[in-house]
Amino acid sequence: MMTNSKLFSDAKKVIPSGVNSPVRYFEPYPFFTKKSNGAYLWDAENKKIIDFCNGYGALLLGHRRKEIISAVSNQLSKGTLYCTPTESEIELSKLIIGNFPSIDKVRLVNTGGEATMTAIRLARGFTKKKKIIKFEGCYHGAHDSVLVKAGSGSAHNGISVSDGGLDEVSKNTLVVQYNNIEDLQKTIQKNKDIAGVIVEPILANMGLILPEKNFLSDLRKITKENNIPLIFDEVVTGFRVAPGGAQEHFGIKPDITTMAKALSNGFTIAAVGGRKEIMDLLSPGGKVYQASTFAGNPISVSAAIASIKTINKIKNKLYSKLERFNLLFSTALDDMATDMNIPHQINFTASMFQIFFTNKPVTNYETSKKADSKKFEKMFRTLLKRGIFIAPSQFEVVFLSDAHTENDLNKTLDAYDAALKSVKK
Ligand SMILES: Cc1ncc(COP(=O)(O)O)c(C=O)c1O
Numbered sequence: 001m002m003t004n005s006k007l008f009s010d011a012k013k014v015i016p017s018g019v020n021s022p023v024r025y026f027e028p029y030p031f032f033t034k035k036s037n038g039a040y041l042w043d044a045e046n047k048k049i050i051d052f053c054n055g056y057g058a059l060l061l062g063h064r065r066k067e068i069i070s071a072v073s074n075q076l077s078k079g080t081l082y083c084t085p086t087e088s089e090i091e092l093s094k095l096i097i098g099n100f101p102s103i104d105k106v107r108l109v110n111t112g113g114e115a116t117m118t119a120i121r122l123a124r125g126f127t128k129k130k131k132i133i134k135f136e137g138c139y140h141g142a143h144d145s146v147l148v149k150a151g152s153g154s155a156h157n158g159i160s161v162s163d164g165g166l167d168e169v170s171k172n173t174l175v176v177q178y179n180n181i182e183d184l185q186k187t188i189q190k191n192k193d194i195a196g197v198i199v200e201p202i203l204a205n206m207g208l209i210l211p212e213k214n215f216l217s218d219l220r221k222i223t224k225e226n227n228i229p230l231i232f233d234e235v236v237t238g239f240r241v242a243p244g245g246a247q248e249h250f251g252i253k254p255d256i257t258t259m260a261k262a263l264s265n266g267f268t269i270a271a272v273g274g275r276k277e278i279m280d281l282l283s284p285g286g287k288v289y290q291a292s293t294f295a296g297n298p299i300s301v302s303a304a305i306a307s308i309k310t311i312n313k314i315k316n317k318l319y320s321k322l323e324r325f326n327l328l329f330s331t332a333l334d335d336m337a338t339d340m341n342i343p344h345q346i347n348f349t350a351s352m353f354q355i356f357f358t359n360k361p362v363t364n365y366e367t368s369k370k371a372d373s374k375k376f377e378k379m380f381r382t383l384l385k386r387g388i389f390i391a392p393s394q395f396e397v398v399f400l401s402d403a404h405t406e407n408d409l410n411k412t413l414d415a416y417d418a419a420l421k422s423v424k425k
């Protein structure tokens with residue numbers, strides 16, 4: 001049997017740092033997954049692990065969900081890539097538009113990063129302006145204009161602006177504090193050249209940070225008053241917090257929306273959608289260029305159609321169950337840490353939560369950075385020893401899926417109990 005340790009030493013020889021995305025690495029080495037099903041992963045050493053990383057939020061319905069696997073198997077028998085339009089793309093676009101009333105038209109792309117890159121280019125093409133505003137700690141993918149004071153692996157590895165990124169690009173990205181509407185107002189007043197504001201409506205890349213009351217509605221009001229397109233990056237929140245994403249949950253209409261992850265429950269697809277007059281600027285009808293060989297590929301499209309149909313069919317049960325599980329879990333975890341006298345904060349909403357080891361509320365990049373990440377890593381390691389996998393970094397969140405059972409959650413709470421004890425030592 002191959003061990004995780006042997007696989008990692010092999011991997012390092014042929015893959016930089018042994019991983020294909022930085023967030024997958026943790027000390028001393030990550031486990032290597034052989035297969036998954038429902039709520040579980042099995043590693044190279046045949047250990048069964050309860051998964052709370054869930055494809056960084058993609059697997060809302062759980063691994064190998066039957067409706068999706070059967071739609072994809074059906075498509076596999078008909079071909080994998082045509083590079084011509086298909087009727088399925090129309091069906092998927094109608095489903096997306098049906099769930100997101102702010103969207104008149106939608107382009108399919110492959111990754112969240114590609115979606116935000118296209119959204120920003122569209123905002124620039126529409127306004128003929130240059131600068132974009134992003135919020136500290138929000139992560140929108142690994143491209144130059146958004147990899148500035150970003151969260152996720154970029155915060156974890158202390159990379160505020162990436163080597164190799166162009167200053168000419170990052171200097172056109174203005175960074176504003178999350179949950180600080182005055183900061184946004186001042187930045188808009190000082191700069192006349194703003195093409196768009198991009199935001200994670202719920203910040204899920206600095207741990208979990210919730211928008212304070214009125215933050216998103218004020219953001220909408222101010223951008224509208226100043227004729228600045230507002231981009232909601234719903235790569236994490238789309239379909240996860242509601243069938244129509246955070247914009248449905250908070251009742252706010254952005255001008256452009258990006259989505260990925262739970263859109264397809266584990267296949268490579270993302271989308272950028274928005275108002276007709278903006279979306280129609282895309283080439284070939286317009287002059288904003290976006291293109292990709294794999295965009296709208298029939299495999300991912302079939303997965304996304306099956307995901308949305310499943311979500312829409314079971315939505316009345318799905319979201320209330322996940323919210324109930326999350327409330328029970330987060331409350332029990334809070335009680336446990338309080339009983340142990342461990343300074344902590346728990347932020348939770350819908351099917352996401354995170355614990356921070358700090359006695360101050362976590363409301364933005366700075367307060368998240370001040371939490372004790374060494375304690376978090378200790379907790380992570382104890383959880384993993386006990387067969388529970390959460391994303392390895394303080395700057396990610398814990399994702400529940402429809403496949404988790406009460407029994408899984410009880411086991412996980414026992415593991416958190418041991419993990420908190422290890423933190424206390
Ligand atoms: C909010 C948000 N936007 C964009 C992205 C980038 O998505 P991808 O990794 O598919 O490029 C992520 C990825 O984690 C994300 O969390």
Ligand SMILES: NCC(=O)CCC(=O)O
Binds near residue numbers: 023024139152153396
């Ligand atoms: N929250 C950050 C991600 O989901 C990104 C995953 C990756 O970079 O592999």
